[in-house]
Amino acid sequence: MATLKREEIKQLSDPIIIEAGILGEKEYRVEKITTDMLIAVDRIHKEAQGALDVPIKQLAFLLGVQPEEFNAIDLRTISKVLTFLMENTISKVNSAKTPTVAEVK
Secondary structure, three states: OOOOOHHHHHHHOOOEEEOOOOOOOOOEEEOOOOHHHHHHHHHHHHHHOOOOOHHHHHHHHHHOOOHHHHOOOOHHHHHHHHHHHHHHHHHHHHHOOOOOHHHHO
16 A cells, blocks of 8 residues: 655655855745745736846745845845745655656556
8 A cells, every 4th residue: 555654745845944144144944835925926026027126025025034134135145045945846846746647547
């Protein structure tokens, strides 16, 4: 009998940690990223219409802080952290592949 183990799910949902020294002296933890959160991040992008602070607002939203916390951080660092979070999330989602009809049978 096939069994889905809690440990397998736990590995997919481990927090993502942004070490202190990357975005200032504070360590940041992302405990979960939900579909609603990704929709909100996309909405920030669409509503900003090319504003330069879009990555700051998106990252602040995902980390649960005010955007002003990142105003003095290099935008390249902000973009790298945001890309890391999104790529990590997408890779975890892709690793939980949806079975084909043949696999289900």
